[in-house]
Amino acid sequence: MNVTAKIxxxxxxLPCLPALAGSAADSPPTGRDTPSAAxxxxxxxxxxxxxxxxxxxxxxxxxxxxxxxxxDPDYAPLHVANIRTLVRERYFDGLAIVRVQxxxxxxxDDPEADDGGDPHKIxxxxxxxxxxxxxxxxxIARSLPWVRLADGDVxxxxxxxxxxxxxxxxxxxxxxxxxxxxxxxxxxxxxxPDSGNGSGLYVVIGESPRRLDRNLTVVGRVxxxxxxxxxxxxxxxxxxxxxxxxxxxxxxxxxxAADLPSSQRPHIEILRTRSxxxxxxxxxxxxxxxxxxxxxxGKVDICAVPVPVRDSSLLHx
Amino acid sequence: MNVTAKIxxxxxxLPCLPALAGSAADSPPTGRDTPSAAxxxxxxxxxxxxxxxxxxxxxxxxxxxxxxxxxDPDYAPLHVANIRTLVRERYFDGLAIVRVQxxxxxxxDDPEADDGGDPHKIxxxxxxxxxxxxxxxxxIARSLPWVRLADGDVxxxxxxxxxxxxxxxxxxxxxxxxxxxxxxxxxxxxxxPDSGNGSGLYVVIGESPRRLDRNLTVVGRVxxxxxxxxxxxxxxxxxxxxxxxxxxxxxxxxxxAADLPSSQRPHIEILRTRSxxxxxxxxxxxxxxxxxxxxxxGKVDICAVPVPVRDSSLLHx
Numbered sequence: 279m280n281v282t283a284k285i286x287x288x289x290x291x292l293p294c295l296p297a298l299a300g301s302a303a304d305s306p307p308t309g310r311d312t313p314s315a316a317x318x319x320x321x322x323x324x325x326x327x328x329x330x331x332x333x334x335x336x337x338x339x340x341x342x343x344x345x346x347x348x349x350d351p352d353y354a355p356l357h358v359a360n361i362r363t364l365v366r367e368r369y370f371d372g373l374a375i376v377r378v379q380x381x382x383x384x385x386x387d388d389p390e391a392d393d394g395g396d397p398h399k400i401x402x403x404x405x406x407x408x409x410x411x412x413x414x415x416x417x418i419a420r421s422l423p424w425v426r427l428a429d430g431d432v433x434x435x436x437x438x439x440x441x442x443x444x445x446x447x448x449x450x451x452x453x454x455x456x457x458x459x460x461x462x463x464x465x466x467x468x469x470x471p472d473s474g475n476g477s478g479l480y481v482v483i484g485e486s487p488r489r490l491d492r493n494l495t496v497v498g499r500v501x502x503x504x505x506x507x508x509x510x511x512x513x514x515x516x517x518x519x520x521x522x523x524x525x526x527x528x529x530x531x532x533x534x535a536a537d538l539p540s541s542q543r544p545h546i547e548i549l550r551t552r553s554x555x556x557x558x559x560x561x562x563x564x565x566x567x568x569x570x571x572x573x574x575x576g577k578v579d580i581c582a583v584p585v586p587v588r589d590s591s592l593l594h595x
Numbered sequence: 596m597n598v599t600a601k602i603x604x605x606x607x608x609l610p611c612l613p614a615l616a617g618s619a620a621d622s623p624p625t626g627r628d629t630p631s632a633a634x635x636x637x638x639x640x641x642x643x644x645x646x647x648x649x650x651x652x653x654x655x656x657x658x659x660x661x662x663x664x665x666x667d668p669d670y671a672p673l674h675v676a677n678i679r680t681l682v683r684e685r686y687f688d689g690l691a692i693v694r695v696q697x698x699x700x701x702x703x704d705d706p707e708a709d710d711g712g713d714p715h716k717i718x719x720x721x722x723x724x725x726x727x728x729x730x731x732x733x734x735i736a737r738s739l740p741w742v743r744l745a746d747g748d749v750x751x752x753x754x755x756x757x758x759x760x761x762x763x764x765x766x767x768x769x770x771x772x773x774x775x776x777x778x779x780x781x782x783x784x785x786x787x788p789d790s791g792n793g794s795g796l797y798v799v800i801g802e803s804p805r806r807l808d809r810n811l812t813v814v815g816r817v818x819x820x821x822x823x824x825x826x827x828x829x830x831x832x833x834x835x836x837x838x839x840x841x842x843x844x845x846x847x848x849x850x851x852a853a854d855l856p857s858s859q860r861p862h863i864e865i866l867r868t869r870s871x872x873x874x875x876x877x878x879x880x881x882x883x884x885x886x887x888x889x890x891x892x893g894k895v896d897i898c899a900v901p902v903p904v905r906d907s908s909l910l911h912x
Contacts (some may be wrong), residue, residue: 381777430747433892433896461698485801489883493888508697570810573731579749
């Protein structure tokens with residue numbers, strides 16, 4: 279069986295920066311080289327991948343293509359439920375990406391609710407709640423899996439993966455939270471901590487803004503389409519908001535994957551972070567020895583190895 | 596005197612994610628709030644800013660605008676000299692951005708020298724050298740300023756700023772190096788460590804790829820125009836190379852600022868990292884208390900506070 283797959287979100291570990299022709303051919307890998315991420319993934323077993331619950335997948339259509347996000351209801355049950363309500367009542371359809379701040383976030387919401395909008399035209403939230411208790415952290419629970427990353431962290435006492443999302447925890451305060459890495463999906467809010475309700479969302483498109491951890495409610499991450507979001511033109515108003523409405527990217531629709539006919543559902547699979555293959559990827563990132571790397575980094579940051587995603591509809595026997 | 600300035604590269608600390616209208620007005624800052632980055636910068640003194648040596652500024656013109664980069668010859672003297680030679684012999688004019696790999700790098704070089712190019716059409720390097728000893732690290736020297744960041748780091752024993760570039764050092768091995776943050780400018784190479792010569796360069800556009808530290812020669816950073824580079828369409832060939840030549844962004848020209856008439860030189864100023872204002876920004880990032888932040892991050896990562904840049908031609912008395 280020869281399994282190949284289009285790997286959607288694990289590019290960060292691919293071989294590095296060969297600039298000149300013929301390099302790979304000139305220096306064939308030896309048996310002692312650290313395998314590349316692609317090599318490691320090609321040797322993964324089917325049981326190491328999981329298919330997200332379609333209730334937890336959001337599918338957003340922009341004019342140029344599809345964005346898929348995985349939600350984590352165990353970390354933000356109230357916000358995830360409110361987002362599902364908004365999506366199911368078609369709240370987002372016809373709204374827009376209103377803000378792209380370089381090295382920070384892409385954000386979408388109702389432009390009429392932002393500064394400069396027309397308060398009379400604000401779209402009603404329907405049966406969704408307007409305020410929610412913040413879900414910035416949650417208590418550590420034994421029922422939640424924890425795959426510790428022992429490499430240390432600047433911001434948190436402990437980091438690791440929980441349900442295959444990058445996360446942190448503080449045993450001293452009995453708190454755990456999802457962290458802000460590239461691709462993290464979270465809820466924008468006003469100053470009041472309970473003012474986020476899911477009608478405004480943002481995705482990280484730059485350096486991990488870890489200062490936001492424990493200050494905003496993280497609900498998940500983008501698992502397909504980051505390359506579209508990150509390449510959107512930057513906004514040049516304050517905070518990266520677009521100055522002219524014509525600059526905004528319209529949202530054609532957002533759906534919960536469970537509500538789509540099966541032919542239209544994404545066939546996404548996520549590599550389990552407790553799997554031998556993911557652990558092997560972490561070791562390869564940490565202790566890389568090959569024809570290119572002179573000095574292995576020795577460590578790996580919690581945001582440095584995006585959890586791999588593949589499209590199982592592209593798998594061939 | 597009322598000094599205002601367009602701040603080009605310090606957006607990462609600006610107030611966070613207000614989603615709804617009127618938030619600022621609803622919650623006026625109190626005297627005890629941590630000042631915003633913009634507030635802190637507005638109170639800076641002229642002597643806290645430095646004007647880079649025009650010999651160390653590269654000005655690249657793309658069809659949509661200008662990119663300015665500052666080189667650091669103390670960390671990579673041989674590579675910086677070779678780049679200046681290439682630029683002065685017009686090596687880059689008419690070449691192209693050939694690669695945009697999402698969450699990683701933008702790269703430019705001679706497409707004919709890459710895989711799939713025509714070796715007969717490779718542009719000659721002129722009087723520039725084809726190979727150079729790697730300048731991945733250098734010995735720690737007392738003559739080089741060091742502004743330590745005491746917050747810790749996952750990858751290096753010590754981090755801080757050297758000549759206002761983010762840097763790391765290892766006293767045990769007597770090595771120091773510039774680190775890979777968002778906006779870092781470095782030299783692509785083949786597998787051989789001496790194969791980089793400056794004819795191919797890359798800029799970081801995603802999560803800091805710190806694994807590259809000490810494996811590639813960092814020569815500086817982008818100080819204007821990151822928002823253009825980071826928004827370029829991603830390449831969909833292997834490693835983010837563009838599949839079709841028509842997708843590439845042409846480089847109209849690159850010049851050393853010292854070679855430009857003064858009217859065309861960038862009026863860039865960089866905030867000195869040892870200045871009270873920059874240190875105040877770090878403290879504000881670390882211990883942020885205001886109407887928005889519930890839990891101050893307590894720490895700041897070496898890549899989390901981009902060193903501010905301003906355009907002094909936009910300063911008004």
